[in-house]
Structures are given as structure tokens and as C-alpha cells.
Amino acid sequence: MKAYASALRSHEAKRLSIIEAASAVFGREGFSGANLDVIAQEAGVSRQTLYNRHGDKEKLFVAVVGELTTRMAAICVEAMTTFPDEPSHLEDDLTAFALRVNRDCICSRDGYLLRRLVQGESARYPHLFTGWEEQGAAKAWDALATGLEGLARAGWLDIEDAHLAARQFLALIRSDLQVYILLGETPDDETLEKASRSAVRTFLRAFVPRG
Amino acid sequence: MKAYASALRSHEAKRLSIIEAASAVFGREGFSGANLDVIAQEAGVSRQTLYNRHGDKEKLFVAVVGELTTRMAAICVEAMTTFPDEPSHLEDDLTAFALRVNRDCICSRDGYLLRRLVQGESARYPHLFTGWEEQGAAKAWDALATGLEGLARAGWLDIEDAHLAARQFLALIRSDLQVYILLGETPDDETLEKASRSAVRTFLRAFVPRG
Amino acid sequence: MKAYASALRSHEAKRLSIIEAASAVFGREGFSGANLDVIAQEAGVSRQTLYNRHGDKEKLFVAVVGELTTRMAAICVEAMTTFPDEPSHLEDDLTAFALRVNRDCICSRDGYLLRRLVQGESARYPHLFTGWEEQGAAKAWDALATGLEGLARAGWLDIEDAHLAARQFLALIRSDLQVYILLGETPDDETLEKASRSAVRTFLRAFVPRG
Amino acid sequence: MKAYASALRSHEAKRLSIIEAASAVFGREGFSGANLDVIAQEAGVSRQTLYNRHGDKEKLFVAVVGELTTRMAAICVEAMTTFPDEPSHLEDDLTAFALRVNRDCICSRDGYLLRRLVQGESARYPHLFTGWEEQGAAKAWDALATGLEGLARAGWLDIEDAHLAARQFLALIRSDLQVYILLGETPDDETLEKASRSAVRTFLRAFVPRG
DNA sequence: AATGAATGAGTCTTCATTCAT
DNA sequence: CATGAATGAAGACTCATTCAT
Numbered sequence: 001m002k003a004y005a006s007a008l009r010s011h012e013a014k015r016l017s018i019i020e021a022a023s024a025v026f027g028r029e030g031f032s033g034a035n036l037d038v039i040a041q042e043a044g045v046s047r048q049t050l051y052n053r054h055g056d057k058e059k060l061f062v063a064v065v066g067e068l069t070t071r072m073a074a075i076c077v078e079a080m081t082t083f084p085d086e087p088s089h090l091e092d093d094l095t096a097f098a099l100r101v102n103r104d105c106i107c108s109r110d111g112y113l114l115r116r117l118v119q120g121e122s123a124r125y126p127h128l129f130t131g132w133e134e135q136g137a138a139k140a141w142d143a144l145a146t147g148l149e150g151l152a153r154a155g156w157l158d159i160e161d162a163h164l165a166a167r168q169f170l171a172l173i174r175s176d177l178q179v180y181i182l183l184g185e186t187p188d189d190e191t192l193e194k195a196s197r198s199a200v201r202t203f204l205r206a207f208v209p210r211g
Numbered sequence: 212m213k214a215y216a217s218a219l220r221s222h223e224a225k226r227l228s229i230i231e232a233a234s235a236v237f238g239r240e241g242f243s244g245a246n247l248d249v250i251a252q253e254a255g256v257s258r259q260t261l262y263n264r265h266g267d268k269e270k271l272f273v274a275v276v277g278e279l280t281t282r283m284a285a286i287c288v289e290a291m292t293t294f295p296d297e298p299s300h301l302e303d304d305l306t307a308f309a310l311r312v313n314r315d316c317i318c319s320r321d322g323y324l325l326r327r328l329v330q331g332e333s334a335r336y337p338h339l340f341t342g343w344e345e346q347g348a349a350k351a352w353d354a355l356a357t358g359l360e361g362l363a364r365a366g367w368l369d370i371e372d373a374h375l376a377a378r379q380f381l382a383l384i385r386s387d388l389q390v391y392i393l394l395g396e397t398p399d400d401e402t403l404e405k406a407s408r409s410a411v412r413t414f415l416r417a418f419v420p421r422g
Numbered sequence: 423m424k425a426y427a428s429a430l431r432s433h434e435a436k437r438l439s440i441i442e443a444a445s446a447v448f449g450r451e452g453f454s455g456a457n458l459d460v461i462a463q464e465a466g467v468s469r470q471t472l473y474n475r476h477g478d479k480e481k482l483f484v485a486v487v488g489e490l491t492t493r494m495a496a497i498c499v500e501a502m503t504t505f506p507d508e509p510s511h512l513e514d515d516l517t518a519f520a521l522r523v524n525r526d527c528i529c530s531r532d533g534y535l536l537r538r539l540v541q542g543e544s545a546r547y548p549h550l551f552t553g554w555e556e557q558g559a560a561k562a563w564d565a566l567a568t569g570l571e572g573l574a575r576a577g578w579l580d581i582e583d584a585h586l587a588a589r590q591f592l593a594l595i596r597s598d599l600q601v602y603i604l605l606g607e608t609p610d611d612e613t614l615e616k617a618s619r620s621a622v623r624t625f626l627r628a629f630v631p632r633g
Numbered sequence: 634m635k636a637y638a639s640a641l642r643s644h645e646a647k648r649l650s651i652i653e654a655a656s657a658v659f660g661r662e663g664f665s666g667a668n669l670d671v672i673a674q675e676a677g678v679s680r681q682t683l684y685n686r687h688g689d690k691e692k693l694f695v696a697v698v699g700e701l702t703t704r705m706a707a708i709c710v711e712a713m714t715t716f717p718d719e720p721s722h723l724e725d726d727l728t729a730f731a732l733r734v735n736r737d738c739i740c741s742r743d744g745y746l747l748r749r750l751v752q753g754e755s756a757r758y759p760h761l762f763t764g765w766e767e768q769g770a771a772k773a774w775d776a777l778a779t780g781l782e783g784l785a786r787a788g789w790l791d792i793e794d795a796h797l798a799a800r801q802f803l804a805l806i807r808s809d810l811q812v813y814i815l816l817g818e819t820p821d822d823e824t825l826e827k828a829s830r831s832a833v834r835t836f837l838r839a840f841v842p843r844g
Numbered sequence: 845a846a847t848g849a850a851t852g853a854g855t856c857t858t859c860a861t862t863c864a865t
Numbered sequence: 866c867a868t869g870a871a872t873g874a875a876g877a878c879t880c881a882t883t884c885a886t
Contacts, residue, residue, distance in 0.1 A: 011869090028334060032244035036856065046871045047857090057856070119393060120331050123239055129393065137389075161409075164387070168413050171386030175378045178348075182330060182340070198372075202379050206417035247881065257846045258882090268881065450756055455665030458860065468867045469861090479860065541815060542753050545661055551815070559811075583831075586809070590835050593808030597800045600770075604752060604762065620794075624801050628839035644848090669877065679850045680878090690877070 018043045018050065022064045027113040027184075030120050031061055061121070065128050068114040076105050076140045083147035090156055090208075091200055098173040098196035099189075105140070106174050107192070112184040141166050158209040165207060172199035229254045229264065233275045238324040238395075241331050242272055272332070276339050279325040287316050287351045294358035301367055301419075302411055309384040309407035310400075316351070317385050318403070323395040352377050369420040376418060383410035439465045440475065444486045449535040449606075452542050453483055483543075490536040498527050498562045505569035512578055512630075513622055520595040520618035521611075527562070528596050529614070534606040563588050580631040587629060594621035650676045651683065655697045660746040660817075663753050664694055694754070698761050701747040709738050709773045716780035723789055723841075724833055731806040731829035732822075738773070739807050740825070745817040774799050791842040798840060805832035 021043035025034045036057055040047045054060040079101050084093035105111055122129035144166040152159040159165045176195035180187045187195075232254035236245045247268060251258045265271040290312050295304035316322055333340035355377040363370040370376045387406035391398045398406075443465035447456045458479060462469045476482040501523050506515035527533055544551035566588040574581040581587045598617035602609045609617075654676035658667045669690055673680045687693035712734050717726035738744050755762035777799040785792040792798045809828035813820045820828075 014870090030241045030243060030331060032241060035854090048859095048872080049870060051857070052869075116330070119327070120241060122393060123395070164409055165413075167386045167389075168383055168410070171382040172379055175382030176375070178378075182333065184334075198375055199379070202376075202417045206413045210421065246879085259847085260845065262882075263845085452663045452665060452753060454663060457858085470868085471866065473861075474866085538752070541749070542663060544815065545817075586831055587835075589808045589811075590805055590832070593804040594801055597804030598797070600800075604755060606756070620797055621801070624798075624839045628835045632843065647849090668875085681851080681880095682849060684878070685848075 014043070014045055014049065015053065018045060018053065018060075019064055019067050022060055023068060023110075023113045023117070026061060026064055027116045031057075031124070034061075036060075061117075062125075062128075065114070065117050065131075068110055068117070069131060071110055072105065072114050073139065075108070075110070076101075077143070079104050080140065080143040080147070083144070085147065085150055086154075087151070087156065090151075091197075091204060094200045094204070095193070095197045098169075098200055099192050101170075102173055102177060102192050102196055103186075103189075107177060107180055107186050109184075109186070112181070115181075116184070141170070144169065155209070157207045159207055168206075169199075169203055172203055175199060225254070225256055225260065226264065229256060229261065229271075230275055230278050233271055234279060234321075234324045234328070237272060237275055238327045242268075242335070247271075272328075273336075273339075276325070276328050279321055279328070282321055283316065283325050284350065286319070286321070287312075288354070290315050291351065291354040291358070294355070296358065296361050297365070298362070298367065301362075302408070302415060305411045305415070306404070306408045309380075309411055310403050312381075313384055313388060313403050313407055314397075314400075318388060318391055318397050320395070320397070323392070326392075327395070352381070355380065366420070368418045370418055380410075380414055383414055386410060436465070436467055436471065437475065440467060440472065440482075441486055441489050444482055445490060445532075445535045445539070448483060448486055449538045453479075453546070456483075458482075483539075484547075487536070487539050490532055490539070493532055494527065494536055495561065497530070497532070498523075499565070501526050502562065502565040502569070505566070507569065507572055508576070509573070509578065512573075513619075513626060516622045516626070517615070517619045520591075520622055521614050523592075524595055524599060524614050524618055525608075525611075529599060529602055529608050531606070531608070534603070537603075538606070563592070566591065577631070579629045581629055590628075591621075591625055594625055597621060647676070647678055647682065648686065651678060651686065651693075652697055652700050655693055656701060656743075656746045656750070659694060659697055660749045664690075664757070667694075669693075694750075695758075695761070698747070698750050699764075701743055701750070702764060704743055705738065705747055706772065708741070708743070709734075710776070712737050713773065713776040713780070716777070718780065718783055719787070720784070720789065723784075724830075724837060727833045727837070728826070728830045731802075731833055732825050734803075735806055735810060735825050735829055736819075736822075740810060740813055740819050742817070742819070745814070748814075749817070774803070777802065788842070790840045792840055801839075802832075802836055805836055808832060 022039045025039045087093040145162040149162040151157045236250045298304040356373040360373040362368045444461045447461045509515040567584040571584040573579045655672045658672045720726040778795040782795040784790045
């Protein structure tokens with residue numbers, strides 16, 4: 001029993017370390033620049049194990065993207081649940097929400113890696129992009145639009161096109177983080193908070209009902 | 212004379228076709244995925260010529276990024292000169308400006324390629340990113356901030372931090388073009404105009420003085 | 423007892439399925455093209471069992487050739503016993519004999535496989551060929567020569583060199599089956615009968631005493 | 634001009650040495666056992682040249698088979714032209730013809746190699762076999778059948794089915810050379826002459842008109 | 845300057861073989 | 866005995882780079 005459990009654990013642990021290593025290397029070097037021996041080494045498994053588990057380089061790449069997409073989808077869904085449906089202080093609450101989205105979805109390591117992989121190889125594997133968009137981006141936009149619509153119905157905001165507002169909200173909250181996004185660095189909380197707050201302020205100046 | 216001129220032309224023509232081909236292939240395949248024979252062939256020159264002109268693969272890559280950066284800087288500067296310093300109709304004029312920026316700087320072929328190259332290889336060649344940021348992005352932001360400041364001084368806008376507003380303006384006008392930006396497709400003018408106008412409207416709702 | 427017997431049976435059964443699978447794969451792919459994992463899988467045993475039983479790839483190959491040689495020797499000997507020592511109808515009886523040789527020795531699956539293995543690897547393992555020739559071909563020729571000599575002594579045939587006649591008999595009866603022999607397909611009985619009969623007819627035209 | 638001619642010569646010479654080396658190695662080791670580096674080395678060219686000229690291992694193999702097929706077809710056609718249409722001494726002339734066929738078509742190096750390649754890989758590349766049969770074997774059989782028919786019409790032979798007789802003739806003349814054929818050794822002229830003569834004698838005993 | 849070849853390193857992939865469970 | 870992993874050696878194929886013509 002123990003052996004079985006530990007084998008399972010080791011099996012799953014290996015799977016994970018392969019995905020970790022592969023996403024790191026693919027992210028760092030791109031698909032063609034990635035070296036399977038390096039991945040195997042960083043994963044602490046033998047090259048054979050890579051092949052046993054994933055067949056070949058391309059399939060491994062697809063597996064990595066799939067895993068990251070799944071993970072990020074979960075994280076984004078989770079982040080969306082913190083949307084302030086009944087805000088006590090609109091600016092503060094939206095800022096907290098924006099900060100969370102920035103931290104967990106935009107500037108997280110997995111987010112960075114997934115973005116790089118999809119950006120870098122979407123030309124070669126268009127389906128990557130499709131899957132990513134449908135499972136990730138579109139869902140997040142929808143959820144956010146729904147949240148904003150709720151605020152509008154409750155009189156907090158004055159919004160005509162909720163999907164448009166959602167896209168603009170997302171665009172604004174990342175507008176001050178371009179450098180971090182590009183380089184894959186995670187900004188500290190102060191930076192995140194500042195970027196989020198200025199974005200939310202502008203967003204509210206645009207969408208809070210006047211007079 | 213003629214021979215000299217035509218030799219010159221042919222020399223410059225070759226230089227250009229090499230840059231064109233190389234940027235296309237590097238953009239498509241990334242640095243490690245690019246094949247110098249393919250570049251030579253697409254450029255219509257011999258492999259030797261690549262080496263004679265550029266020394267080696269990395270130098271060629273750097274030359275491509277340099278050329279694209281120079282070009283894009285010029286284009287952005289040019290675009291900035293169309294900023295409506297004395298607008299007749301603020302929304303229309305800013306929309307026209309935004310459309311121009313979107314079309315020429317964001318969604319153009321060179322813009323797409325340069326972004327891909329920098330994004331893909333900035334990890335490997337950090338100086339690429341530095342050069343690009345300083346010569347391209349920063350200058351554009353400065354110029355735009357100056358323009359916005361002018362509008363504010365003239366009473367058209369109510370802006371505290373002009374650089375922040377510039378970043379947000381740029382973020383907003385591209386917020387509806389993510390797909391095109393990612394895939395490198397150039398949207399038609401209607402799409403560009405719509406995306407630009409909704410962004411400008413939101414921007415103005417946020418920054419036009421009230422009451 | 424039962425357990426013992428069934429263990430034995432299973433042991434022998436495994437041995438056989440290994441030989442079957444190995445001969446099939448070696449025959450299909452040649453020595454270097456054969457993959458031990460494939461053999462193990464087709465045999466329904468684990469790779470380890472191959473190694474436990476046969477040591478390594480080369481030894482397994484030799485075992486296969488040995489097994490096939492033994493089997494084919496037995497089959498050929500058996501076929502030779504059907505030689506019509508006292509024919510009632512010479513052409514019919516010799517044709518029946520030829521058909522049997524063709525079917526069991528030349529066109530059988532094991533015959534095909536053994537021929538392929540020996541042909542393909544005799545350059546690498548000359549002793550394979552030696553063993554095969556001595557145990558298989560030579561014996562068969564001798565037996566056939568003896569049979570023909572008997573017919574000659576009984577006045578049915580007019581033969582000077584019985585070994586030569588034996589070789590020619592064998593050459594003739596396979597002359598119409600080259601395609602099947604090469605591709606390893608087993609012709610139907612009609613084809614076999616026709617090929618055998620025309621060969622026997624020619625053989626008899628050459629060796630039946632005149633006048 | 635000279636340079637051009639010498640380049641051509643060297644080009645063709647390289648092509649030939651590649652084919653020579655490749656046929657030797659493929660013949661010796663089989664398709665999967667053959668090592669392209671060895672072929673390149675034996676051909677005295679670089680590995681790259683192999684790839685430039687032939688694309689990949691499989692295409693090189695096909696090219697080798699094609700070349701050998703073409704060559705052997707020419708040689709067989711040439712041999713067939715020596716068929717004694719108007720024999721002065723039937724046995725001697727047919728023996729000379731048989732010897733020639735044996736020497737040039739059956740026991741020649743190219744014949745051996747082609748046979749090995751086709752036998753060894755016809756399972757994997759059935760089209761190899763098809764091409765070989767149609768361009769080589771079938772043509773040779775037809776030509777021989779025509780020749781025998783001529784002798785029959787002229788009263789030298791008594792033949793019903795010329796194609797059958799042709800196949801039997803070919804089977805007989807190689808019946809004493811099996812060992813050489815299998816091992817790819819070229820027998821000396823005495824052996825060839827003896828094998829051919831005994832075959833022709835039997836053939837004539839079967840097909841010369843009686844009485 | 846173009847072409848073709850050579851060199852040498854590198855990378856993906858396969859596979860025989862062994863070891864641990 | 867089966868399973869899965871590890872190791873190490875090939876081997877096919879690619880590619881940057883250089884050289885000769």
C-alpha cells in the first residue's frame with residue numbers, strides 16, 4: 001500500500017517537476033531553443049522519462065501549455081470571485097480586486113510563462129492561441145463584464161457596454177506594469193497597489209455617474 | 212556613373228531585402244528557430260552575402276532589431292506630430308490621432324515584428340530591450356504626455372499626471388485590438404476607427420473637465 | 423502437480439510465444455531493425471523475461487534461427503518420407519510430392535522466415551548459414567537424391583548424377599513460385615499444384631528413359 | 634570550360650561514389666543497419682553532401698535501388714541480345730548464353746546487391762519490388778521466352794508454353810549456384826561453365842524434339 | 845557574388861541494457 | 866515476473882560557419 005501510494009506520489013511529483021522544468025525552459029528559450037536534455041536535468045528525471053510520458057518535444061510543449069492554461073483558468077476564476085459585488089468603498093474595493101488580478105493573473109510566474117509560450121508560438125500552433133483565448137481570456141472578460149453590469153444595475157456605475165468596459169478596465173490596470181509584464185518580473189505590492197489604484201481612479205472618473 | 216548608381220542601388224536593395232527577409236524569418240521562427248539559408252533564400256541573396264554583410268547570425272539579428280527600432284521610432288515620431296494640439300472637435304481629432312497610432316505603430320507589420328523580437332529575445336539580449344524602450348517607448352510616451360499637457364493647459368482636459376494619462380491613453384486605444392496585436396494581423400480601418408473611438412470616449416469621460 | 427504442470431506449460435508457452443514473436447519481428451525488420459520492446463509486447467511477456475531467458479538480442483536471434491532450423495529440418499525430413507519410392511503413377515505421385523515440398527518447406531511461414539533471417543544476416547553471422555546448410559539444405563538434397571536414385575534403379579528414371587538431378591528438381595518446382603517466395607505469401611493449393619505439375623512434367627521429359 | 638567540365642565530372646563522380654558506397658553498405662547491413670556516416674565516409678564525401686543530394690536515408694535507399702535496377706535492366710537486355718537465335722551447336726551456344734546470364738545477371742555484384750536490397754526490404758517498401766519486377770524480371774523473361782519461341786519455330790526445340798520454359802531455363806541455370814548467390818561470391822568461369830552446361834543439358838533433354 | 849561542399853557541433857529520438865520495486 | 870525509470874550509446878538530421886571555385 002505504502003509502496004503504491006509513494007509510487008503514485010512519485011509519479012505525480014515527477015509529472016509536476018517535468019511540467020515545471022519544461023515550462024521554465026520553454027519560456028526562457030522558446031520552443032526551438034529549448035533543449036530536452038536541459039529540461040530532463042532541471043526536472044531531475046531521465047531523458048527517457050520525458051519520452052515515456054510525453055512522446056516528443058512537441059507533445060511535451062502542448063502538455064505544458066495545456067497545464068498552464070488549466071491552472072491560469074482556475075486562478076482567474078478564483079480572482080473573479082473576489083469582485084466587489086456589493087462594495088463598501090468602491091475605489092478601495094475595486095483597487096483591491098484589480099491588485100489581485102494584476103498579481104495573480106497578469107504578473108504571476110505562470111501567467112508570464114503562458115503568455116510567452118502562446119505569444120511566441122501562436123504563429124506555429126494557432127490552436128494554442130485558440131484554446132488559450134477561449135478557456136482563459138474570454139471567460140475572464142465575461143465574468144468581469146457580469147460583475148460590472150451588477151455594479152451598474154446597483155447604481156454604482158454608468159455603463160453602456162459592459163464588455164467594452166471590462167476590456168478597458170483590464171487594459172487600464174496593466175497599463176503601468178508593461179515593463180514587469182514584458183520581463184516577467186513580479187512587482188512588489190506597493191507597485192501593484194499604486195498601478196491598480198491609478199487605473200481604478202481613471203476608470204471611476206469615466207464610469208461613475210455624474211451629478 | 213550609372214553602373215555606380217545601380218551598384219549602389221543594388222547594394223542598398225540587397226541590404227533591404229536581407230533585413231526584410233531576416234525580420235520575417237526571425238519574427239516567424241524566433242532566433243534559434245531561424246535558418247540562415249532560409250533567410251538568404253527569401254532575401255534572394257547567397258548565404259555568403261549574409262556573412263559578408265553581417266558577420267554572423269547574432270549580428271544579423273541585432274542589425275534587424277536596430278533597423279526596425281529606427282524605423283518604428285521615426286514612424287512614432289511622425290505619428291506624434293499629428294497630435295491635435297489645437298483641436299476643432301476634441302473627440303474626432305483625438306480619435307483620428309489614436310487611429311493613426313494604432314495603425315502605424317501598434318498594428319503595422321514592423322511594429323508587430325519588432326514587438327515579437329524584443330519580447331521573444333529580451334531575456335537573452337537584455338540590451339535589445341533597453342535600446343527599444345529608450346528609443347521607442349519612452350520617447351513616444353514623453354511626446355504624448357507633452358501633447359496631453361498642452362491640451363490640459365488649454366483647458367480641454369483636466370489632468371494631474373500627464374505621463375500617467377499618456378500611458379492610460381495608449382493602454383485604452385489598444386484594448387480592443389489584443390487579438391490582432393497578438394497574431395500580427397492588421398485590422399481594417401473600420402475596426403481601427405471603432406476601437407480608437409471607444410477608447411477616446413472613455414478617456415474623455417475620465418479627463419474632460421466637469422461642469 | 424497441476425500447478426507444476428501448468429507452470430511448465432506456461433513456461434513452455436512463453437518460450438514459444440517469444441520465439442514466435444521474435445521470428446516475426448526479426449523477419450519483418452531484420453536484426454538491427456528489430457526492437458526488443460516490440461518483441462516482448464508481441465510475445466505478451468515483459469522485456470525482463472526476454473533478458474532472463476535469452477541474455478541479449480544477439481542470443482535471442484541465434485535462438486530463433488536455431489529453433490526455426492530445427493523445425494524446418496523436421497518438416498523437410500517428414501516431407502521426404504512422402505517421396506514415392508514405388509510410384510503407381512509417376513507424374514501424379516511426383517507432383518504430389520513436389521506440392522508437399524513446396525507447401526511445407528518452401529512456402530511455409532517458417533520456411534519464409536528462416537530464409538529471410540539467413541539471407542539477411544548470413545553476412546554478419548556466417549555460422550548461421552553454415553548450420554542452416556548442413557542441417558537443412560544438404561540433408562534434404564541427400565534424401566531427395568537417394569529417392570531419385572531408387573527410382574532410377576527401378577527403371578523409372580534415367581539419371582546419371584542423382585545429386586545434380588535433385589538440385590534441378592528442387593529448382594524446377596519452385597521456378598513458378600518466385601513471387602510468393604520473395605514476398606512470403608502462401609499460394610493456394612491450385613497454384614501450388616499447377617506449379618508442381620509443370621515442373622514435374624519438364625523433369626520427367628528430361629529424365630524418363632526414352633524408347 | 635575546364636572548370637565547368639571538371640566540376641561536372643566531379644559532380645557525377647561523387648554521385649557515383651555515393652551510389653557505390655551506399656549500395657555496398659545497404660547491401661551489407663540492410664536498411665536499418667546502415668549508417669549514413671559510414672556511407673559518407675566510404676563514398677569519400679561529407680555527410681552533408683549525402684543530404685544535399687538525396688534528402689534523407691530512405692530517399693537515398695530508393696535512389697540506390699533505382700540505380701541498380703536501371704543498371705541491371707541494361708545488363709540483362711544486353712545479355713539477352715546474345716541469345717543464339719541461329720545456333721550452330723545448340724548445346725554449346727545455349728551454354729555460352731546461360732553462362733553469360735549467370736555471370737552478368739545472377740552472380741554479378743550489382744545483381745547480388747539488388748537482390749539483397751529488394752529481398753530484404755520488399756516487405757517495407759512493396760513498390761521497390763514492383764519496380765524491380767516490372768523493369769527487370771518480367772522484361773528478361775519476356776525476352777527469353779521470345780528467343781525460345783524462335784528456336785521452337787525453327788525446329789530446334791519442342792515447346793508448348795514459352796514463358797514457362799523460360800522460367801524453367803532460368804531456374805535450372807542457377808540451380809547449382811545457390812551458395813554463391815546467397816553469399817554474393819562470384820564463382821570462377823569453370824564453375825559457371827559447368828553449372829550452365831549441366832542445366833542446358835537437362836533443359837535440352839526435356840525440350841529437344843524426339844525421334 | 846553565387847554555388848556546392850566540408851566541417852563540426854548540437855539536438856531529437858531510439859534502443860539495448862540494467863536496476864529497483 | 867511485470868513495471869517504470871535510468872543510463873549510455875548511437876544514429877538521423879540540422880545548421881552555423883568556412884572554403885574553394
